[in-house]
Amino acid sequence: MSLLDHGVQKYPIGDILKSSAACSWPGVAAEVRMHPAGELPSITLEHMEIGIALSCHPNSIVSRKGDGLQQVTKVEPGTIWLCPAGTREEDIKVSAWHEVLHLYLPVGRFDQLSEFYPGARIRAHSIRYLGGIHDEYIRRIGQSLVDEMRAPSAAGHVRADSLAISLVARLAQRYSSDWSYGTNPAAVRAQLDERRVGRVIDFMIANIDQDLSIDDLASIACLSPFHFIRMFQKAVGKTPAHYLNELRLERAKTLLVLGNAPLADIALGCCFSSQSNFTRAFRRATGVTPNEYRNTSR
The missing domain is CATH 2.60.120.10 (Jelly Rolls)
Structure with missing residues (x-):
């Protein structure tokens, strides 16, 4: 089911x-x-x-x-x-x-x-x-x-x-009836070093047009999903979702300025579910619509 x-x-x-x-x-x-x-x-x-x-x-x-x-x-x-x-x-x-x-x-x-x-x-x-x-x-x-x-x-x-x-x-x-209050997640010593952070970010960029999950990113860092979320935010200062969203919006800006691709294609290539969702998110992040950004940037 x-x-x-x-x-x-x-x-x-x-x-x-x-x-x-x-x-x-x-x-x-x-x-x-x-x-x-x-x-x-x-x-x-x-x-x-x-x-x-x-x-x-x-x-x-x-x-x-x-x-x-x-x-x-x-x-x-x-x-x-x-x-x-x-x-x-x-x-x-x-x-x-x-x-x-x-x-x-x-x-x-x-x-x-x-x-x-x-x-x-x-x-x-x-x-x-x-x-x-x-x-x-x-x-x-x-x-x-x-x-x-x-x-x-x-x-x-x-x-x-x-x-x-x-x-x-x-x-x-x-x-949970299984939980013991002696269990302390702060005692975990796993760290996300600069090399592994860079590897995760490179993976995000290389697969920026693909549907990614926390499991995908955590496997690149060789951490469990629970560890990875905390360690990434501590190392980068942003959640994985926030960071990936910013990367995709920056890619969208580049595509808008350097090419003439339809907005629907740019939305799809940046993993937005629709052109309307892309327009809404872009305006929320930049204050202007994708078309306005394309026209003024040129």
Whole structure:
């Protein structure tokens, strides 16, 4: 089952307002759904699911049972539900409409945590089945993924990967029965030296027109994805997604000034999902549209 197929099976009623399907993120999926009052079928979860309420009817209540644990949650904006992989959910009832951001994570991401936290083995199934929690850090990650869905950037895959990895780490630290507070990621001594930084940047430039992921970049640095994100930002002062996005925008500027390629071709060559997304991102970064930049620079 693909990540987004999970939502199709679990939520047969209601409308999908926004989906990451067009973004083709490899390590996380997201969708905003409008849930009406009603009952949902029983399901055994194959992926980790996080639900974040965005808006709701003032009398909206969600009642659900997972592996025999009954929960009743009064819905408010920011309310979060955790649904771990392997949980058997049943008796799911919704009393009134609410709009929810659903995030789906593959279980493989949790296996990589052992490379980041020495001696720890964080299983995807160890995340607790919880409802009605409020976690501002998770909410901000969710909002960043919504922003990326609405206005895809040139480094969307890398940005979504990075956010997913941060989300997995948060779930492990706060909500896993496997977590030990003696585990200290600051004790990790792996460093991203100048030679490896240069190798990663050279790889970004050589593959600037290709869809890259955090896994691709981390493998070039010979680090786990969790290590790589932290080490790259410490060494360069920017996240991998921010740095790659800037490289692609600079390439777009060069193509605009030195050639007559159509904007749609430049957008595609710089890994924007569409010409409109390219124009929006370019204007946000430079204050002018691509056409205006081409005309004034010449």
